[in-house]
Amino acid sequence: MQPQDQSIAVIVVAAGSGTRAGGLPKQYRSIGRRPILARSLGAFMALPAIGRIVCVIDPAFEAEYRTAIDGLADDPRLTEPVAGGATRQASVLAGLEALAPFAPDLVLIHDAARPFVAPVAIARLIDRLAAVPAALLAHPVVDTLKHADADGRVIGTRARDGLWAAETPQGFRFAALLDAHRRAAAEGRTDFTDDAAVAEWAGLPVAVVAGEPGNLKITSLADLEAADRRLRMEEFLALGDVRVGTGYDVHRFTDGDAVVLGNVRIPHEAKLEGHSDADVALHALTDAILGVLGEGDIGTHFPPSDMRWRGADSAVFLAEAARRVAARGGVIAHADISIIAEAPKIGPHREAMRARIAAILGIGVDRVGVKATTNEALGFIGRREGIAAIATATVRLPFPT
Known part of the structure; x- marks a missing residue:
């Protein structure tokens, strides 16, 4: 036998x-x-x-x-x-x-x-x-x-x-x-x-x-x-294909009483206008991650013409981008967001944003950066007409076989 x-x-x-x-x-x-x-x-x-x-x-x-x-x-x-x-x-x-x-x-x-x-x-x-x-x-x-x-x-x-x-x-x-x-x-x-x-x-x-x-x-x-x-x-050696992507988003103000930034609701004299919850921070970061993968942008996967995404929580978009990284056998090494706004103040909410973003991505808080700056009263941001965000994502992927 x-x-x-x-x-x-x-x-x-x-x-x-x-x-x-x-x-x-x-x-x-x-x-x-x-x-x-x-x-x-x-x-x-x-x-x-x-x-x-x-x-x-x-x-x-x-x-x-x-x-x-x-x-x-x-x-x-x-x-x-x-x-x-x-x-x-x-x-x-x-x-x-x-x-x-x-x-x-x-x-x-x-x-x-x-x-x-x-x-x-x-x-x-x-x-x-x-x-x-x-x-x-x-x-x-x-x-x-x-x-x-x-x-x-x-x-x-x-x-x-x-x-x-x-x-x-x-x-x-x-x-x-x-x-x-x-x-x-x-x-x-x-x-x-x-x-x-x-x-x-x-x-x-x-x-x-x-x-x-x-x-x-x-x-x-x-x-x-x-x-x-x-x-x-x-x-570390297996995930040697290191890629960096950038994303940018902007939304104008409209009538409301709060803005959503980094998945955190912040009381304000107006809200941001958009098909979803208009979270410019998460939108920019989602685009940065999708760019790393070469898989289009947020509009490709969640088009404004699709009513399913009307008023949607932008955490859904970011989580999908993270899922796509995992499906490729990769890991998100770092995420960094700069929010450009005259108001509201970001500082008091920074740590809550970092914690929420880390939870959505499934990474440590120490791998998430959130910064804020004003536009020195210049342009549409300076006139308090809207908020913009720039994001960078660093992703490690396996080398193609």
Whole structure:
């Protein structure tokens, strides 16, 4: 029977406290704006051959678990979590017992704190299990190994020939590993540091499979910070097509008692005339973003001739421009608006505008600038006949393939 014809289950061990990383258990911390646990699960969910996935967790952190798997919970292969034990070994046994009623042919055991495991390496591990009852991803030791005493003095050098550093996932024929874990528990053996060691103790042949570079385990705060920097740099390089767009809009005053600027209603002796709510700030910014994408202007997508947009909230227009950026795989890096008006005063409302614009775009407030100036009593703005706005948008897009 070939591995692709077998039922394959995965146990992701996420029951540890992760105290060396400080604060919240590391598997629930985010790197590159995504929880570590979600990244680890995603590697297995990318493989159609995987039929069932169970996480072993500390029930005290079930709320954090639910938050971490948001967006993944709809995958029917992900079962309800299992409560872990006092040791990693006990947690794995709990996961195996939860899978026992389903009797999968193969089981892969993975540490949640290894979020960079590559699906291609997982596939190699599964293929190897066609010929052996147990196998693990590993990489050969390349550094010179020193043996030191309790005081840190070197007392010997160890040969590194034939030495491999174990990784996860580790793969097994399910029935054999369950039996080995049950026997170890019955005999009071709780000192095994990985599942390959349990299999070795039970007399199962274990093979090593070369992993992929970068399958690092996050254990300390320094590891966490390094992983976050790595992902942010990868994202930065992936979105290397940096574009800047500009937009301009103007609306005249008409009878009314308030103007809408930056999605904020400001009491005034007049209102701005327009087919929608006449928010010159959002109109200018919408045009700037659409210009970055080369997708026309606000009139192209929301023509004044369409009565659907009569009196519309201009946040709808800006949100659509942001959606188009996301659909292209891009991000809005910065938005900046200059409002030109003699009145009303913008300063008291500036922070509310920034907050509303940031919320509409789905970016941080620190990425939104709102400025205001007068026209020194010159021209139609100086005569208080209307308000104008100029906007600039910076967008990062993936390079075309």
